[in-house]
Every structure is written in C-alpha cells, then in structure tokens.
Amino acid sequence: MSNEFLxxxxxxxxxxxxxxxxxxIFSLAEPRFFSLTNFFNITRQITVLFILxxxxxxxxxxxxxxxxxxxxxxxxxxxxxxxxxDGSSTLVAILIALTVGLFFGLxxxxxxxxxxxxxxxxxxxxxxxxxxxxxxxxxxxxxIGLKQSFLKLASGKIxxxxxxxxxxxxxxxxxxxxxxxxxxxxxxxxIGYNAEASLxxxxxxxxxxxxxxxxxGLLSGMGGVLVMARLGSGQxxxxxxxxxxxxxVAYLGASVFKEGxxxxxxxxxxxxxxxxxxxxxTILNVQYYYQFIATGLVLLIAVGLASMGRKK
Amino acid sequence: xxxxNQTTTVLKVSNISKRFPGVQALLDVNFSLYKGExxxxxxxxxxxxxxxxxxxxGLIKKDSGTIMRNxxxxxxxxxxxATKLGISFVHQDFGLISEMKIAxxxxxxxxxxxxxxxxxxxxxxxxxxxxLSKFGLSKINPREPTSTFSSAQAQIFTIAKAFSRNAxxxxxxxxxxxxxxxxxxxxxxxxxxxxxxxxxxxxxxxKLEEISEIADRVTVxxxxxxxxxxxxxxxxxxxxxxxxxxxxxxxxxxxxxxALKDDIALQIRHLTSRKVKxxxxxxxxxxxxxxxxxxxSGRTEFARLLCGVDPLESGEIKLFxxxxxxxxxxxxxxxxxxxxxxxxxxQGLIMNFSVCENTTLAILKRxxxxxxxxxxxxxxxxxxxxxxxxxxIKAQNIDQxxxxxxxxxQQKVVLSKWLSRKVKMLVLDEVTKGIDVxxxxxxxxxxxxxxxxxxxxxxISSEVPEILGVCNRIGIFYKRQLQGILEAKKTNEEExxxxxxxxxxx
Numbered sequence: 064m065s066n067e068f069l070x071x072x073x074x075x076x077x078x079x080x081x082x083x084x085x086x087x088i089f090s091l092a093e094p095r096f097f098s099l100t101n102f103f104n105i106t107r108q109i110t111v112l113f114i115l116x117x118x119x120x121x122x123x124x125x126x127x128x129x130x131x132x133x134x135x136x137x138x139x140x141x142x143x144x145x146x147x148x149d150g151s152s153t154l155v156a157i158l159i160a161l162t163v164g165l166f167f168g169l170x171x172x173x174x175x176x177x178x179x180x181x182x183x184x185x186x187x188x189x190x191x192x193x194x195x196x197x198x199x200x201x202x203x204x205x206x207i208g209l210k211q212s213f214l215k216l217a218s219g220k221i222x223x224x225x226x227x228x229x230x231x232x233x234x235x236x237x238x239x240x241x242x243x244x245x246x247x248x249x250x251x252x253x254i255g256y257n258a259e260a261s262l263x264x265x266x267x268x269x270x271x272x273x274x275x276x277x278x279x280g281l282l283s284g285m286g287g288v289l290v291m292a293r294l295g296s297g298q299x300x301x302x303x304x305x306x307x308x309x310x311x312v313a314y315l316g317a318s319v320f321k322e323g324x325x326x327x328x329x330x331x332x333x334x335x336x337x338x339x340x341x342x343x344x345t346i347l348n349v350q351y352y353y354q355f356i357a358t359g360l361v362l363l364i365a366v367g368l369a370s371m372g373r374k375k
Numbered sequence: 376x377x378x379x380n381q382t383t384t385v386l387k388v389s390n391i392s393k394r395f396p397g398v399q400a401l402l403d404v405n406f407s408l409y410k411g412e413x414x415x416x417x418x419x420x421x422x423x424x425x426x427x428x429x430x431x432x433g434l435i436k437k438d439s440g441t442i443m444r445n446x447x448x449x450x451x452x453x454x455x456x457a458t459k460l461g462i463s464f465v466h467q468d469f470g471l472i473s474e475m476k477i478a479x480x481x482x483x484x485x486x487x488x489x490x491x492x493x494x495x496x497x498x499x500x501x502x503x504x505x506x507l508s509k510f511g512l513s514k515i516n517p518r519e520p521t522s523t524f525s526s527a528q529a530q531i532f533t534i535a536k537a538f539s540r541n542a543x544x545x546x547x548x549x550x551x552x553x554x555x556x557x558x559x560x561x562x563x564x565x566x567x568x569x570x571x572x573x574x575x576x577x578x579x580x581x582k583l584e585e586i587s588e589i590a591d592r593v594t595v596x597x598x599x600x601x602x603x604x605x606x607x608x609x610x611x612x613x614x615x616x617x618x619x620x621x622x623x624x625x626x627x628x629x630x631x632x633x634a635l636k637d638d639i640a641l642q643i644r645h646l647t648s649r650k651v652k653x654x655x656x657x658x659x660x661x662x663x664x665x666x667x668x669x670x671x672s673g674r675t676e677f678a679r680l681l682c683g684v685d686p687l688e689s690g691e692i693k694l695f696x697x698x699x700x701x702x703x704x705x706x707x708x709x710x711x712x713x714x715x716x717x718x719x720x721x722q723g724l725i726m727n728f729s730v731c732e733n734t735t736l737a738i739l740k741r742x743x744x745x746x747x748x749x750x751x752x753x754x755x756x757x758x759x760x761x762x763x764x765x766x767x768i769k770a771q772n773i774d775q776x777x778x779x780x781x782x783x784x785q786q787k788v789v790l791s792k793w794l795s796r797k798v799k800m801l802v803l804d805e806v807t808k809g810i811d812v813x814x815x816x817x818x819x820x821x822x823x824x825x826x827x828x829x830x831x832x833x834x835i836s837s838e839v840p841e842i843l844g845v846c847n848r849i850g851i852f853y854k855r856q857l858q859g860i861l862e863a864k865k866t867n868e869e870e871x872x873x874x875x876x877x878x879x880x881x
Contacts, residue, residue, distance in 0.1 A: 265708040
C-alpha cells in the first residue's frame, strides 16, 4: 500500500521535485544563484523557450505536432527587424511578425486538414520554406537597426519588474485560461484525445485543427520578436535552435501532475526547469557542452519517473 | 457433452487475492479446471472476471494464493511463465500485426529458419495452411495480410496459433463480443473440436445463453469473489443471474409501449447511398423500431446514413411531417438526429475526459457566456449530476475519467451526452454490447421512457432475443436492402433468422 502511494506520489510530483532539487543544489554550490537578480536573469533567458513551448503545447494538445515553430519564429523575427531597419515603428514591426506567424500557422492547418498531409511532414516542409525565405531575405547576414523600444522587450523594466517576466505572466494567464475555461480550449483536448468520437459528437474537427495551428503560429511569431530583441539584432539562424527544446519543455510539462496530459502550467514548469539548469551550469562555469547533456538527462529522468509503474 | 476426463484436474487455484489501489479486485478465489472441459466464467462488469483470468495468464501479478498445474505448485509471474505451462490467453484484440501476412503472424518468431538463419517461406506457408484447414479456415490464403480476416476468423486464427504452440489451457476473454451469430457458430465449432482433443478452455462471457450452449461448467463471480461453480446441466439461466446480481431477477425486458399506428413520426423514402439501396419505411409514434441483419447486411451503414456520418445519394427523410436535409454529422445533430455508435470506446466517448466533460461535449457552446466564451462550470456540473442521478451512473464523482467506468456506465454517459440536447430521433447501434445484464435492463427502460415521451428510437442489434424483447417492430436487412418488417408480437426468432438469411417468403 505504502509502495503504491510512493509510486503515485513520484508520478505526480517527480518534475516539480526535480525542479526543487535542482534549485537546492545550485543554491548550495553557488550563493549568487539564489538571488532576485538571478531570478530575473532566468526569466529573461526562458521567455522565448516558454512562448515556443506554449506554441508546441497547443499543437500537441490537438493531437498534432508542429516542427515549423523555430523556423517560423526566425522568419517572423527577421522580418520584424527588417521592417524596423526600414523605419517602421516597433508596434508595426511586432504586428508584421505576428502576421507572418499567423499566416504560417494557417498554412500548416490547411495543409494538414484539407490536403490530409500528416502534421509531422507538413510542418517540416513549411518550416524549411520559412528557413529558406529567411536566408533569401537576409542573404545570410545579420540585420541591424533595432530601436531602443524594440530592445526593451527583452531588457526593459516596468515598475522595476522585467518586461520578459510580465510577458511570461500574461501569456501564461491567457493561454491557461483559454485551455481550461473556454469551449475551444476543451475541444482542442477532445480532438487530440479522440478525433473520431469528437467528430461523432458534432465537433468541427477541421476548423478546430486550423485554429489550433494558427494559435501555434501566432505564438511562434511572438517568440520570433523576443528572440531578436534579446539578441539585439536580426540573426537568421536564431530561431531553429528552439524547436527541440520547445518540444522537450512541453513533454516535461506533460509529466507534471498528470501523466501524458499537456497543460500550460506544466509547460511553464518545464521551461523554468530547463532554464534553471542552463543558468546554474553557466554560473558554476561548467563547460557549455555539458548543458546539452544535463537537459537531455533531466528530460529522460522526469518523463521516465512520471511513467513509472504504468505497465504493471 | 461427454466428460470422460472430468476427474483429471489440470489447473487448481486456491485463495487468490489481488488488490488494486482502492479496490479489492479478487478475494480468496478458488477455481479448478478439468482436462477437456469448457468452463465459462460469468459475472457483471467489475466482478473480477478479467482480472482473474489475467492472473492465470501472468498478465497481472497476484498478491497471494497458489496455483497448481497438474498437481504441481507453480509460479506464474509473467506471460512467458504461463506460456511455458501451456496456458494461452487470447486477447480481445487478438494481438495480430495487420500489415503482416497470415503465415508470418502464425509463425511470428519461430518461422523455420535454415542453419544460416534464412527463413524457409515455403514451409512456413504450407504449415500454416495445414493448421488453418484443421480449424475450418481452409479457404484462407496464408499469403494474404491478416487485415483481410473477419473478426471471427481472426479469433479462430489466434486460437489455432495458440493450439499450434502446444497450449493445453486456452483462456478467452469475451470471444463472441464482436461476432455475429453465424461467426459465433464457427468459433464454437472449433472450440468443441479442441475440447475433443483434450484441451481445457476457460471463457468469459456476457451472453448467458452461450453458457448453456457450449460450457460444461460455469463459475459465477461477484465483487471479486467466486459465488458459485456448478455443472451447467444443474443450473438455470435465472440461477446464474441471481448469483451474478445477488438479487432476484425481474423481467429482463420492460413492457413495450403501444405504438400509435395512425401517427407517423418518421417517413423514409427510397434512401440510397453507396452502401444501402432504396430503403423505405415508416415509424410510428411511441414505438421502438428494431433493425437487425448480418454483418455486411447494411444495418450499421444505414444507421450512419441516417445520422449524417455517410453521405446520402438520394431519397427523402420526413421527421414529424417535415422534410429534412443534412450533409454531415453536425447538421444531423442540429436537426435532432443523434447516433449512439457501435463502439463506445472509440466513437462514443473521449476516454480521457471526465464524466462531466463527456456529458456536455455536444452542448458546450451553449453553456458558454461572455466575450471570452467562458464555460459555465456550475451549470455544466448541475446538468451532469442530473444525469448521474437519473440514470444511476456509478462513478466516484463526475470528475472521474470515463475510462475507469464499467461498460454499462460508459454507455449511460453516451446517452447523457445526447439527452442533454433536444433529440428527436435517437439511433442506437449495438447499445448493449459487452454490458452486464442488470444494466442492459436499465438501458431498455430508459429507451422505453424516451419512446413513450415521443422520441423516435431506432435500435440496431445483432442479438435476436434482445430485438424481439425490446422492439415493437423489426426491420430486417439483407444484402444492403430492407428485406422485410415484422411485428415483434407476431413473429419469433426462427422467422427473423430466415429473413436475415434472405428467405423472406413464408
């Protein structure tokens, strides 16, 4: 009995516990780690990861996968930087990025639902196109000319609170509310769990899938803006690197509380966990390459613990 | 039913117990199996039948108790242990790889390699053919993929495969659940054949008439305990039901409503699609209309057509004197036509959703308010609780996921999902499949009440007694056409079967 209790406890809280353990280890090893300044540092570092993680979470909830988010974020970000370099205001630049993300999300949705191509392939293809367009536009060179107001998205503060933290909170509140409290949010889960039963219950699966891909695209566009703001210039290769970590973050999130169920709080925990590890290792002056090994191990351990005892 | 070997006990189980979190699934189960007998296990959903046979097959680890195989104490901790002891468990979904050829599936992992490791395909194919013909599947080509099998063929194939691996004890978990009556006959024939060879067979069933048809002994389980084991010849179906429920049996089928013959509720004229041809009939107010037919006769296809799942080519549907048209499921639902589909786990419910989330799935948009379309959770819970009380749905609470409910309760949730809307016509496809006797009767009563209140009820079933007991009139499908309509009171099983096999002329 106590054994069963232990297993169910581990399955529920493994990811949260590992986060706490990681924080404790780093705090003991390096006093500078556990400070408000460093906390703000971490939020700055995980903003993009969290937003793209949320983007991927939407796709995964609806029973699909979106491999294009990193490339779409890159293209959207670079076009925003380009627009600003050509004299656009920051607001217009952001709107351009969001539109690009939205457009690619819509295209993904149409290709998957209307043409019936599997999302794995559809988004891989469209992502490659986005990457190609990024290089066509930049000719491979960084784009410069960002204004202060654009850069402030990553480094500014409002009432002494970093803007990235405010963005994280806003995105968290909106998407969490949407997925838990609105009909379309619940329908996304429904079609992801069982498309056939959803269809038989009268849900319009195609529209819902397109909507979900569009939200993913929109969030990718937003992620693109913040990547470039953080880097200070338009880097054509900045986006794609986020894809795998975004997927990892979403899956880490699915191991929080309920096994195999994607949700926004979980994605947030996942992003914080990975962000904390990278930050801590950097502070401890651990060689950069170990970060990959550490994040890989954490992903395997957390998801492994959460699925422990499943098949017995 | 000769029992020449009845004295040899091949398997003896003593005091097996198993606890799952929160439930005592098995408590001190005692069970014995004779050589060459067919031993049925009956019980309501959740009685522990599946858990019990799975412990025998090593798929579930028991907490305590002993198992004796041929009077030797044995340990069965894994499925491999069971296989080595000659115990073979046939999965409900047969465990076949549908893309692979029949012979490859048959000899999976053991196909006649040469010394160098190359598979000798000609032997594999010919050996498979020999085995198949022993089990009455001689027409099957072992080079075809297993996806060409019907359910019965897959079932028999799996049994043949187990037999070819020297199984001496065969365990079947509801083998007839998805079979038509003729497929069932083929299966039973091969079971009797195996029995004659001295194989012992344990099989779980929900269909009590099958027990007297084929089993030598029956063990009834209730709440994780064995209530009774006796020879089938010494026990009646009513006894079995009493043991299963612990209660005296009432009438299995409720009394039918009187149909109002002057009042036509539904008119169907020349309905045609790719799957059915020229169907025309009327349904009167307050009656329950049954539809029966063999697999492939078009009964399920007709239901899908009527509910907008498959497209209509021509024909007219008049609902309460109003001609209606729809092009997809959504429009059919908007017109008040709802389908309780054949497979509740795949088509009817979202297993990972709670009772509440499933119940309100079809009305969720109406429960939302405000600019942000916020779900009114209080209203949602109130509606669900109403159905849980009304249909006495057994769940821990309305937030429990439906995958943890028994089949009968799941089906009640599917009904709740539709009845939360204004339904004019409810089409039910095999609504009581795999559901225990007591819940079946409850569902019949619900349907009766709905019909009484004026809802058109069309019930599709492959079980003749059920359709005779529940429906006022019965439409029989044969080769994609309506072969005839019979009044339940004026007909009998035999006549219905004749129609089902295409012999309409009396």
